[in-house]
Structures are given as structure tokens and as C-alpha cells.
Amino acid sequence: MFRVVVLVVMGGFFLVPIGAMFEFSTRGNSVTAPRNLDAWQNIVKTPDLTDAITASLELAAITTVAMLVLLLPTMVWVRLRFQGLSRVVEFVCLIPLTVPAIALVVGMVPIYRWLNINFSSSILTLSFAYLVLVLPYSYRALDAGLSAIDLKTLSEAARSLGAGWRTVMLRIVVPNMSTAILNASLLSVALVLGEFTFANLLAYENLQVAIAYVGLVDAGTSIAVAVASLLFAFILLMILSYFGRRQAPLAKAEEADFQLGQTIGLSGGLIGRGR
Amino acid sequence: MTAAGTAAVTAAGRPIAGSRRLSLSWVGLVPFFIYVALFLFLPTVILLAGSLADKDGNFTLSNLTTIAEPYLVKSFAASMEISAVSALVGAVAGALLAYAVATGNPRGLLRRAVTSAAGVLAQFGGVTLAFAFIATVGVTGFVYEFVRDRGVDLYANGVWLYELPGLTLIYTYFQIPLMVIVFLPAVDGIRPQWREATESLGGGTWHYWRYVAGPLLAPSFLGCALLLFANAFSAYATAAALITQGGLIVPLQIANLLTSETGRAQPGLAKALALAMIVVVLLVMALYTVLQRRTSNWLR
Numbered sequence: 001m002f003r004v005v006v007l008v009v010m011g012g013f014f015l016v017p018i019g020a021m022f023e024f025s026t027r028g029n030s031v032t033a034p035r036n037l038d039a040w041q042n043i044v045k046t047p048d049l050t051d052a053i054t055a056s057l058e059l060a061a062i063t064t065v066a067m068l069v070l071l072l073p074t075m076v077w078v079r080l081r082f083q084g085l086s087r088v089v090e091f092v093c094l095i096p097l098t099v100p101a102i103a104l105v106v107g108m109v110p111i112y113r114w115l116n117i118n119f120s121s122s123i124l125t126l127s128f129a130y131l132v133l134v135l136p137y138s139y140r141a142l143d144a145g146l147s148a149i150d151l152k153t154l155s156e157a158a159r160s161l162g163a164g165w166r167t168v169m170l171r172i173v174v175p176n177m178s179t180a181i182l183n184a185s186l187l188s189v190a191l192v193l194g195e196f197t198f199a200n201l202l203a204y205e206n207l208q209v210a211i212a213y214v215g216l217v218d219a220g221t222s223i224a225v226a227v228a229s230l231l232f233a234f235i236l237l238m239i240l241s242y243f244g245r246r247q248a249p250l251a252k253a254e255e256a257d258f259q260l261g262q263t264i265g266l267s268g269g270l271i272g273r274g275r
Numbered sequence: 276m277t278a279a280g281t282a283a284v285t286a287a288g289r290p291i292a293g294s295r296r297l298s299l300s301w302v303g304l305v306p307f308f309i310y311v312a313l314f315l316f317l318p319t320v321i322l323l324a325g326s327l328a329d330k331d332g333n334f335t336l337s338n339l340t341t342i343a344e345p346y347l348v349k350s351f352a353a354s355m356e357i358s359a360v361s362a363l364v365g366a367v368a369g370a371l372l373a374y375a376v377a378t379g380n381p382r383g384l385l386r387r388a389v390t391s392a393a394g395v396l397a398q399f400g401g402v403t404l405a406f407a408f409i410a411t412v413g414v415t416g417f418v419y420e421f422v423r424d425r426g427v428d429l430y431a432n433g434v435w436l437y438e439l440p441g442l443t444l445i446y447t448y449f450q451i452p453l454m455v456i457v458f459l460p461a462v463d464g465i466r467p468q469w470r471e472a473t474e475s476l477g478g479g480t481w482h483y484w485r486y487v488a489g490p491l492l493a494p495s496f497l498g499c500a501l502l503l504f505a506n507a508f509s510a511y512a513t514a515a516a517l518i519t520q521g522g523l524i525v526p527l528q529i530a531n532l533l534t535s536e537t538g539r540a541q542p543g544l545a546k547a548l549a550l551a552m553i554v555v556v557l558l559v560m561a562l563y564t565v566l567q568r569r570t571s572n573w574l575r
Contacts, residue, residue, distance in 0.1 A: 003375040007385075010372050010451070014396060017407040017448070020417035024410035074307040081300045092311055098560050099319070100509030102526040103549035106533060107318025107325075109542070132314050196401045196512035201533055212402045212516050223410055226403040237395045 018230075025224040039220035040228075046218075049225055052210030055123045059206065060192040062127040064185045067138050070131070072181070075142055076173055079151050093139035096132050101197040104132070112202050123204045130195060134188040141187060145180020149173075190236045193229060322553075325546035338547035347528060347548070354508060354524040357439055361446035362503035368447070369454020369503075370462075370496060376455070377462040390459070393452035400449050401512035408445050409517075412436055437518055445513055450503050457502060461495035461570055498566030505559045508552070525552055 026035045043049055071093075078086050096104065108129055115125055154176065158168045174181065196208035205213070207229060215222035329335040341347065376389045411418050412429060413436060419429055435441050465488055473483045511526035522528035525548060532545035 003378065006371050006375040007389075010368070013451075014392070014448070016418060017404075017411045020411040021407050023417050024415075070307055070310060074304060077300070077303040082304065085304070089307070092315070095315060098505075098553075098556055100511070100526070100549075100552050100556055102509065102511040102529055103322070103552050104318055106529060106542075106545050106549040107320075107322040108314075109533060110321055110325075111314070111317060128314055131310070135315075190398070194398070194401060194403075196515070200512075200515065201530060203534075208402045208512070211406075215402070215406060215516075216519075219406075219409070223406050226406045230399070230403050233398070234395055237398070238391070 021223050021227050021230075025220055025227055027220060039218075039224040042218065042221040043225050043228070046214060046221060048205070048210050049214060049221075052205050052207045053225075055205070056193055056207035058124060059127055059130060060189045062124060063130040063134060063192050064188045066127060066131055067134050067184065067188050068181065071135070071138055071184075072142060072173070073169060075139075075146060076151065076155075076169065079146060080155060090139065090143070093135045095136075097136045101133065102201075105129075105198050105201045108198070108202065123199075123206065126199060126202065126204055126206070129198050129202070130188075130192050133195065133198070134191050137187040137191065138184040141184035142177070142180055145177035145183075148180075149176045186236045186239060190233045194233060322546050322549055325543055326550045328543060330543065335543075338543040341544055342547055342551055346522070347525075350522050350525050350528045351551075353439060354526075357443050357446060357524060358504045358507035361443050361450050361507045362500050364443075364447050365450025365454050365503050366458075366496065366500040369451045369499075370458055372451065373455050373459045373462045377459060377465075381463075389455065393455040395452075397449055397452040397456055399452075400510065402516040404445060404448060405513050405516035408436065408441070408448075412441075412444075439523065442514055442517060442523070445517070446507050446510065450507065453503060453506060454499055457499045458495065461492055461499075465491065494566045495570040498563045498570065501559050501563040501566070505556045505563070508559070509556060 025039045026037060027039075028034055028036055074089065078089050112125070112129075115121075115128075119125065151173070154172050155168050158172045163172070193207060195206065196212070199206040199209045200212075207225075211222045211225050211229070214225070326338050327334055327336070329337065342351075372389070376386050379385050408416075410416055413419065414430065414434065422429060430436075436444075469487050470483055473487055478486070509526075511530070514524055514527055515530060518527065522531050529545050529548050529552075532541045532548070534540065
């Protein structure tokens with residue numbers, strides 16, 4: 001009885017707002033107007049939104065690739081050669097969790113002013129900052145993958161057969177931890193697509209900022225985009241939780257899940273709280 | 276820089292593999308640490324230095340003392356209040372939900388559905404979440420209109436959605452799922468044998484909760500509540516999307532000081548406030564870590 005009551009009340013609390021967004025985005029222009037999908041069609045007719053969607057997708061791609069290229073070789077290298085530094089790297093990667101994004105961005109403003117003048121003022125420079133935001137999540141996801149394979153033996157075997165480090169990385173490490181790489185990538189994509197704080201305060205118009213602006217004029221359309229981006233992120237995270245469960249012995253997988261869950265939970269911001 | 280990282284790893288590895296020559300393998304770590312230095316440590320240093328400097332770059336403590344101004348103290352109090360209330364509500368509701376899930380079938384559909392949903396919903400926030408609540412209990416919202424047509428006016432005493440109570444309500448939406456994620460392992464750690472042991476010693480439900488399960492879960496519960504507090508305290512985007520002007524809570528004040536276009540931008544003060552936020556979050560997280568360690572003593 002207790003369980004039923006708890007589950008029904010909570011279910012209502014969590015489902016009603018999402019349902020209400022759908023309801024709101026299909027309303028007609030006046031009280032008596034029939035339901036329609038005008039708001040959804042307006043998404044593609046609003047250049048602000050399409051530009052921002054493109055920019056956010058590009059940012060997600062750049063950030064994810066940069067994260068993999070920067071973080072994965074470093075983590076592999078630390079495990080093979082600098083065991084003593086692994087704590088340091090972990091600590092550094094988890095720092096962004098405890099520094100509120102709104103605080104971090106204050107310190108980034110002068111850096112971006114400099115970048116704007118001396119490098120580029122393109123919105124894509126935001127990837128530098130986003131890489132910091134995705135560090136903790138990517139670290140935990142990749143760390144879970146690396147812990148599940150015997151990296152030392154694998155790399156020594158490959159090296160003794162004459163493989164160079166590039167071959168070791170691309171043909172030994174990457175295929176052996178494809179799930180972890182997928183997890184890290186999905187997390188970083190979801191995080192970048194939902195990011196608001198950095199973009200807003202560094203004066204760039206990414207997806208979330210555009211949604212907020214459009215919402216001031218046309219609530220229906222911006223709620224429609226919001227629903228769409230939410231669904232997209234849900235799908236990403238569902239894929240993640242599906243694949244996340246298939247690898248490794250159960251106990252280990254659950255441990256990793258728990259750690260990852262804690263990392264995700266802490267600070268949150270995956271779908272746009274941006275903390 | 277990042278492409279060079281792979282190259283450096285590749286290049287640096289070769290000489291060492293066969294011989295014991297002077298090691299250049301540290302070169303492989305350079306890109307990562309350069310990046311982190313530029314985009315993680317440099318901002319922190321800028322924060323620290325900037326909060327101690329005036330507009331001309333001279334040393335001053337005025338930024339830090341300005342935090343004591345009434346309007347900023349008020350924002351801090353509001354931030355604390357919203358974080359504490361949403362953390363408390365979230366912790367209690369989340370713990371109930373975690374308990375409801377933990378007492379069910381550990382391999383059942385319900386558990387999988389709730390944990391997956393919690394993982395997703397704990398991330399739900401920002402602009403989207405603010406809009407979801409505007410569409411729900413805003414003045415043209417679904418639920419507002421539904422109960423109004425049945426004679427209940429939610430806003431009989433004024434529209435509270437865009438003020439502290441509304442923001443607190445919205446925050447609980449991501450606090451409860453977060454609590455489920457972080458608290459469930461502790462609830463799972465409670466063994467049914469302990470209850471049986473209590474019963475065989477003549478204890479009832481009250482004794483079990485008062486002397487066995489309660490004391491065991493208390494540190495974890497408090498720790499998780501602290502985590503929720505830090506989570507709400509750091510949140511900015513939801514409030515920014517909901518409240519377009521004013522400085523109700525500290526993150527909004529920081530944003531105002533940073534972006535004000537009327538010449539009233541005070542970057543030094545913004546940095547001091549950011550620093551104060553970091554200090555609060557660090558203190559809370561340190562306490563959380565201590566409590567979490569106590570839990571893990573018996574959990575694993």
C-alpha cells in the first residue's frame with residue numbers, strides 16, 4: 001500500500017509537467033482554436049533556432065572528439081607509465097564537479113575576451129570551455145572502461161609484436177572499450193546540447209540560450225523545441241543506460257554504474273541546468 | 276593542441292620501450308596538463324586575483340567586504356533557503372521512493388524503470404525545466420487552468436511561480452531523482468536478516484527503525500541531503516530562464532554584475548561572490564565526503 005501511494009504520487013509529479021509541455025506546444029492561437037502543430041512547424045521557420053541548433057550540434061561533435069583525443073591517450077599513458085599520477089589526474093578531472101559553473105564562467109570571461117580579440121569570436125570556441133565541463137563525466141566513463149581491461153598486458157603484447165603506439169591506441173585500446181567510449185561520448189553530447197550557463201554569460205547563442213530568447217516572444221515554439229531537445233537527450237541517455245548494462249560482470253558493472261550515477265547526479269546539468 | 280597530444284604520445288613512447296635512456300615519456304602528459312592549466316586553473320587564479328583587485332588592478336578587500344551589503348546578504352539567505360528547503364523535501368521524498376523501490380523485486384521491471392528514469396530526470400533542468408513548469412502551473416498552464424475550473428485558485432495570494440516558492444518547487448523536480456540515485460545503495464545495504472534479528476530479540480517495527488535501520492541510514496541520509504544542497508546552491512540556468520531580472524539568488528546576482536550593460540558591471544564583486552559560492556560548496560562537499568565514508572564502512 002505504502003509503495004503504491006509513493007509511486008503514484010511521484011509518478012504524477014514527474015509526468016505531469018512533461019505532459020503539460022506537450023499540451024502547451026499543441027495549443028491553437030485562441031481559446032477556441034483547435035489543436036495544431038503550428039508551434040512545431042515554426043521551429044524550422046525560425047532562423048535563430050535553426051542556427052542555434054546547428055551551432056550546438058557542431059559544439060557537441062567538436063567537444064566530444066576533443067575530449068576523446070585529449071583524455072583517452074592521457075589516461076592510457078598514466079596507467080602504463082605514471083601510476084603515481086593517476087590520483088592527480090582523477091582529482092583534476094573531478095574538480096569541475098565542485099566548482100559551480102556560474103563561478104567558473106566568471107573566471108573564464110577574461111580568457112574569452114582575449115580569445116575573441118586574438119583568436120576567433122566564433123561560437124565554436126565555446127568547446128574549450130565545454131571540454132572542462134565534460135571532464136568529470138568522461139573521466140568516470142572512460143575509467144570504468146579502462147578498469148575492465150588488462151591494459152598493461154594488452155599493450156605489452158601488442159608492442160612485443162611490433163605495434164607502434166598509434167596501433168595500440170586505435171586497434172587495441174579503442175576496440176576493447178568501445179562501450180565506455182560510447183558512454184563518454186553520449187554523456188558529453190547530452191551535456192553540451194543542454195548547456196546554458198557558459199553560453200549565456202559569454203554572450204553566445206547556443207540551443208538553450210536561443211530557446212530562452214524565443215520563449216520571450218513565442219512561448220509555444222520555444223516549448224516545442226524544448227520538448228524536442230528533451231526527447232533527444234532522453235533517447236541518448238536511454239541508449240547509454242541500455243549499453244552501460246551489457247558489459248562486464250554484474251557486480252563490477254553495478255559499481256561503475258553507481259560511480260557514474262553519482263558523478264552524473266552531482267552537479268547535474270546534463271539536460272540544461274548547466275548547474 | 277589535441278592532435279599534437281596523440282602525436283606526442285606516439286613519439287614519446289618509442290625510445291623507452293627497448294632501452295633505459297633518459298625518459299621522455301612525460302611529454303605524453305603535456306597536452307592534458309597545458310589544457311587543464313589554461314581552462315581550469317587559470318580561471319580559478321583569475322577568480323582569486325580578481326576578487327582582491329579593484330578596477331585599476333590595485334589590491335583591495337572592498338570586493339570581499341561588499342558581500343556584507345544587505346542586498347547581497349539577502350541573496351545569500353535566499354540561496355541558502357531555497358537550497359535547504361529543496362534539499363530537505365528532495366531528500367525525504369527521494370528516500371521514500373528509494374525505500375519503495377528497494378523493498379521490491381531487485382531484478383523487477385519497476386526497479387529498472389525507476390532507476391533509469393531517476394538517472395534521466397536528475398539531469399532535467401535549466402530552460403526546459405523552467406518552461407515545463409510554466410506550461411504546468413503558469414497562469415495559462417495546464418494544471419493551473421484545470422484546478423481553477425474546479426474552483427481552486429493557486430494564485431489567490433499572488434503569482435508565486437516566479438519567486439522563491441516557485442523556484443523551490445521546480446528544484447525539487449531534479450532533487451528527488453538525484454536522491455534516489457545516491458541514496459539507493461545505502462538502502463540496498465540494509466539486510467533483511469537485521470530485521471529478523473530485531474524481531475527474534477522481541478523488537479517491533481518501531482525498535483527496528485529507531486535502533487537499527489535509522490542509525491545506520493542516518494549518516495548516508497544526511498550526506499545525500501548535503502549533496503542535494505550543493506546541487507541546488509550551484510544551479511543557475513533554471514533560475515535564469517524563469518526569472519529574467521533581479522537578483523533573487525546569488526547566481527543571478529553574479530550574472531547581473533557580470534553582464535550589466537548600463538555601466539554598472541562590477542567584475543571584481545562578481546568574482547568575490549563566485550569565490551564565496553565555491554567556498555560554501557567546498558565546505559558542504561567536504562562534510563558530504565566525511566559522512567559518505569562513514570556509510571561505506573558498513574555498506575561494502
